[in-house]
Amino acid sequence: MTQNSQRIHFIAIGGSIMHSLAMCLNKAGHKVSGSDDHFYEPSKSKLKELGLLPENEGWDASRIDSSLDLVILGMHAKANNPELLKAQELGIKVLSFPEYIYEASKNKQRIVIAGSHGKTSMTAIVMHVLKDIGRDFDYMVGAQIKGFDEQVKLSDAPIIIIEGDEYLTSALDPRPKFLHYDHHIASVSGIAWDHFNVFPTLDDYVNQFELLADSSSKASTLIYCEEDNLASMIIAEKERPDVTNIPYKAHEHVVRDGITYLRLPDGEIKVEIFGYHNMQNLSGAQAILKRIGVTDDQFYKAIVTFKGAGKRMEILGKNNNTTIYTDFAHAPSKLLATTSAIKNQFPNRYLVACLELHTFSSLNKDFIEQYQNTFNNSDEAIIYINPEAAKQKGLEALTEADLRTAFNRKDIILFNDTAELNDHLMQHSWANKNLILMSSGSFGGLNLEALKQHIL
The missing domain is CATH 3.40.50.720 (NAD(P)-binding Rossmann-like Domain)
Incomplete structure (x- = not known):
C-alpha cells in the first residue's frame, strides 16, 4: 500500500x-x-x-x-x-470497515456483489477466474476461498471485488454496508427476506436493495438474476438514467451420474459445483467478468477448476456410498437451494439434512413460518437448537410442534443436546446416503472430524 x-x-x-x-x-x-x-x-x-x-x-x-x-x-x-x-x-477519526474499504479503494474500479443468497459464491467465482487469467485485483469476501490466503487484500491493484452485505454497518450507522462502496458495477443475485431483527417486514428488507440500485451513478452497471422476481422488479422495472442493466439466468447444464456438465455451443464441460442456484451464480459471475473484459474462453477454462467457497456445499468427506457436506445455509432460501441441489445431484441417495437454527430470525416465532416447505427435499429432516442461543437473544424457545407447523413437515426431529444429535447420526447406517450439516454456528461444538471418521 x-x-x-x-x-x-x-x-x-x-x-x-x-x-x-x-x-x-x-x-x-x-x-x-x-x-x-x-x-x-x-x-x-x-x-x-x-x-x-x-x-x-x-x-x-x-x-x-x-x-x-x-x-x-x-x-x-x-x-x-x-x-x-x-x-x-x-x-x-472513527470509520466502520465498509467506510475504510471505500477510502482504500477510491481510485479503483469497484465491483459490489450483493444478494440475499449466492453473493459469496459469485464473489469466489469472480476471484478464481481473475486469478486464473493473471489479472491483478483486490478483494473483500466473507468466507475463506481456496487459493487465497485471507479474506481481504488491499494493494495498488486497479480493481476491487467486494462482497456486498445488506446488514447494518455499525452501531453508529444503520445503513446497509453495501451502500458505502459507491459501485461502478453491482450485482443482485436474488432477494429473500432475512435479518428479521433489523428489517421487521419484507418491504423494509427489499427497500435496502432498492437503495443500492438507486445509488448507482451515471455510467454504472447493474447485473441481476432475471429468474428472481424481486431482483427483477427492483432493477428491470425502474428506469435509472445512464445505468446499464444486464440480466442473467441459470447456465444451461445437465446432470448425469452425480456430475454436472455445462452445455456450451460446441459441447459440454464438467464442473465441480452443482445445483440450480450455483448455475445461476455461475452465470452472474460470468456476466460481471464479461463487463471487465474477460472472454468466454477464459471463463470456461478457469471454471472447471473452481471447487466452491468455504462452507458453501463444501465436502467434509466422501466415499463411494456417502458424501458429507457442510454449508452456511440457515435462511429459508438457502436451506431450500442447498437441499434441492444435493437431492437433484444424487436423486437415488437418501438425504439426511441437519439444520441448526442459530440466528435471531431463524429462532423467532414471528419469522419461522418463512421456512414453510423449505425442508421438503430431504428424506430425513433434523433441526438442532442450542437452548442458550434463544435465551441469549431474549426469545421464547421453539418446540418440536412449532417447527413441524412452521416447516409444514410432521416428521421433523428436534435436538437440543449436541451429544444426543451426535449419537443419532452415529447410529445411522450410511450406505447410499448423503449428509448435509447446515449452520452459521457450530452445532454446540459437534466434533465434525470424529463424525466424518465414523461415517466414512
Whole structure:
C-alpha cells in the first residue's frame, strides 16, 4: 500500500472481515491493535500468530489514546462501548470497515456483489477466474476461498471485488454496508427476506436493495438474476438514467451420474459445483467478468477448476456410498437451494439434512413460518437448537410442534443436546446416503472430524 504508516485500533477485531482487514493492514506496515469481548477460531489463532491478539478479552478505554490515527469500528460493538466513547471524546477519526474499504479503494474500479443468497459464491467465482487469467485485483469476501490466503487484500491493484452485505454497518450507522462502496458495477443475485431483527417486514428488507440500485451513478452497471422476481422488479422495472442493466439466468447444464456438465455451443464441460442456484451464480459471475473484459474462453477454462467457497456445499468427506457436506445455509432460501441441489445431484441417495437454527430470525416465532416447505427435499429432516442461543437473544424457545407447523413437515426431529444429535447420526447406517450439516454456528461444538471418521 502506498499510504504512510498509521496507528490503527480495531474495536471488535475478532469478526470475520475485521480480523482479516487487521491482518492486511498489519502486513502493509501499519501499527495495529484491537479488542473484542470474545474470540473464536480461526480468527483467534491467526491474530495470535501475528501478535495482534489482545492479552485480555473485553473492552478497556485505556487502550485508546491520542496517539491513534484511526479507530475501525466493527458491527458487533455497541454505541456505548467504552473504547468507542473514549475515541469520540478524544476526537479520533472513527470509520466502520465498509467506510475504510471505500477510502482504500477510491481510485479503483469497484465491483459490489450483493444478494440475499449466492453473493459469496459469485464473489469466489469472480476471484478464481481473475486469478486464473493473471489479472491483478483486490478483494473483500466473507468466507475463506481456496487459493487465497485471507479474506481481504488491499494493494495498488486497479480493481476491487467486494462482497456486498445488506446488514447494518455499525452501531453508529444503520445503513446497509453495501451502500458505502459507491459501485461502478453491482450485482443482485436474488432477494429473500432475512435479518428479521433489523428489517421487521419484507418491504423494509427489499427497500435496502432498492437503495443500492438507486445509488448507482451515471455510467454504472447493474447485473441481476432475471429468474428472481424481486431482483427483477427492483432493477428491470425502474428506469435509472445512464445505468446499464444486464440480466442473467441459470447456465444451461445437465446432470448425469452425480456430475454436472455445462452445455456450451460446441459441447459440454464438467464442473465441480452443482445445483440450480450455483448455475445461476455461475452465470452472474460470468456476466460481471464479461463487463471487465474477460472472454468466454477464459471463463470456461478457469471454471472447471473452481471447487466452491468455504462452507458453501463444501465436502467434509466422501466415499463411494456417502458424501458429507457442510454449508452456511440457515435462511429459508438457502436451506431450500442447498437441499434441492444435493437431492437433484444424487436423486437415488437418501438425504439426511441437519439444520441448526442459530440466528435471531431463524429462532423467532414471528419469522419461522418463512421456512414453510423449505425442508421438503430431504428424506430425513433434523433441526438442532442450542437452548442458550434463544435465551441469549431474549426469545421464547421453539418446540418440536412449532417447527413441524412452521416447516409444514410432521416428521421433523428436534435436538437440543449436541451429544444426543451426535449419537443419532452415529447410529445411522450410511450406505447410499448423503449428509448435509447446515449452520452459521457450530452445532454446540459437534466434533465434525470424529463424525466424518465414523461415517466414512
